[in-house]
Amino acid sequence: MRDFAYARAGTAESAVRTLADPGTSVIAGGTELLNWFRLGIAAADNVVDIAGVDELRGIASDGDDLRIGALATLNEIGEHPLVTQAAGALASACLQAASAQIRNRATIGGNVLQRTRCPYFRAEEPLPWPCNKRDPGSGCTSLAGRHERQAIFGWTQDCVAVQPSDPAVALAMLDAQADVLGPAGPRTIPMREFHLTQREAADAGQPMRETRLEPGELITGYRLPASADGQAYVKVRERASYEYAIVSAAAAVRLDPVLPGACGAGRIAAARVALGSVAQRPWRLTLAEAELPGTPLTREALIPVIERAMADAAPLPQNRFKVTMARNAAVRALLTAGGAS
Numbered sequence: 187m188r189d190f191a192y193a194r195a196g197t198a199e200s201a202v203r204t205l206a207d208p209g210t211s212v213i214a215g216g217t218e219l220l221n222w223f224r225l226g227i228a229a230a231d232n233v234v235d236i237a238g239v240d241e242l243r244g245i246a247s248d249g250d251d252l253r254i255g256a257l258a259t260l261n262e263i264g265e266h267p268l269v270t271q272a273a274g275a276l277a278s279a280c281l282q283a284a285s286a287q288i289r290n291r292a293t294i295g296g297n298v299l300q301r302t303r304c305p306y307f308r309a310e311e312p313l314p315w316p317c318n319k320r321d322p323g324s325g326c327t328s329l330a331g332r333h334e335r336q337a338i339f340g341w342t343q344d345c346v347a348v349q350p351s352d353p354a355v356a357l358a359m360l361d362a363q364a365d366v367l368g369p370a371g372p373r374t375i376p377m378r379e380f381h382l383t384q385r386e387a388a389d390a391g392q393p394m395r396e397t398r399l400e401p402g403e404l405i406t407g408y409r410l411p412a413s414a415d416g417q418a419y420v421k422v423r424e425r426a427s428y429e430y431a432i433v434s435a436a437a438a439v440r441l442d443p444v445l446p447g448a449c450g451a452g453r454i455a456a457a458r459v460a461l462g463s464v465a466q467r468p469w470r471l472t473l474a475e476a477e478l479p480g481t482p483l484t485r486e487a488l489i490p491v492i493e494r495a496m497a498d499a500a501p502l503p504q505n506r507f508k509v510t511m512a513r514n515a516a517v518r519a520l521l522t523a524g525g526a527s
């Protein structure tokens with residue numbers, strides 16, 4: 187561990203002023219950042235602690251929106267009645283993340299900025315193998331090595347890693363916006379565009395860039411349109427707790443009103459669905475969302491719609507199973523959100 191200077195910020199503005207120094211990192215819960223320091227993934231000369239900045243706290247209604255401060259912890263969000271009522275998929279995603287102890291510390295601001303769990307990236311320095319994220323230009327060991335947990339969408343030869351955040355998938359599905367404060371003032375970033383796939387980053391000329399957050403910018407919170415639609419978050423993992431997703435799916439469903447005397451499955455009036463841990467960003471199935479209105483809420487009717495929306499999946503040799511697993515997670519999330527399972 188290298189030495190660094192530590193200071194506490196009193197306001198979001200003072201934190202942003204301190205961040206203007208390129209050797210400075212923000213710390214919130216510290217559950218990611220301190221691991222990066224230990225592994226040699228990141229180093230900082232100065233660390234500015236935002237944990238005491240009250241304006242970054244809180245969960246409240248703001249007109250038709252739900253406003254969640256960047257310092258809200260995953261447990262606070264998962265258990266808050268405003269979130270469970272208006273954004274149930276987000277509450278569920280938060281409560282299915284990490285362990286109870288970590289959720290008490292982990293903030294939603296830091297969560298969406300967590301880095302990939304790719305084992306080649308997470309190794310302790312000195313890095314025993316090439317990794318373009320750690321040493322740009324050195325190569326991607328996962329591509330020719332183990333890659334069963336890696337991306338099925340949006341990857342390049344330079345990197346095949348996925349973004350592992352659970353809450354980010356729900357935020358993208360719910361059309362949340364991140365409120366950001368930077369040297370140029372406040373701005374918003376839609377959460378469905380917040381993360382970049384490797385392909386998007388390469389096309390923008392910055393192949394290793396992972397988000398649209400600019401250096402020196404602080405996430406102050408999130409705004410979500412409150413939704414009365416049924417919602418669900420399905421996380422597929424190797425054990426029921428304290429485990430990252432192999433794949434996940436978040437969904438919101440509104441059903442057509444059932445006509446008197448009608449029998450059989452209800453039909454979907456509107457639906458949103460996003461996959462997690464399949465790319466370096468949450469993956470909205472927009473083709474399915476366009477096709478789902480009018481579709482019966484049954485497994486048999488949903489499977490072909492989701493398969494058509496995932497037709498451009500490009501699995502690697504060891505992770506073809508993720509295509510079927512992600513399809514099934516999306517179907518299960520839609521059925522659960524619509525009250526059919």
Ligand SMILES: Cc1cc2nc3c(=O)[nH]c(=O)nc-3n(C[C@H](O)[C@H](O)[C@H](O)COP(=O)(O)OP(=O)(O)OC[C@H]3O[C@@H](n4cnc5c(N)ncnc54)[C@H](O)[C@@H]3O)c2cc1C
Nearest residue numbers: 214215216217218219283284292293295296297351352405
């Ligand atoms: C063992 C373990 C298991 C986990 N399992 C899961 C899981 O199953 N699912 C899941 O989704 N997550 C999981 N996580 C990730 C965890 O949720 C994140 O580590 C946590 O949310 C990060 O928040 P933090 O406040 O601790 O961030 P920090 O460690 O303080 O910061 C992380 C990064 O975000 C930046 N940052 C923090 N806040 C802000 C802000 N407001 N504005 C701008 N930059 C900011 C920091 O500078 C740093 O770059 C796990 C973590 C651990 C350690």
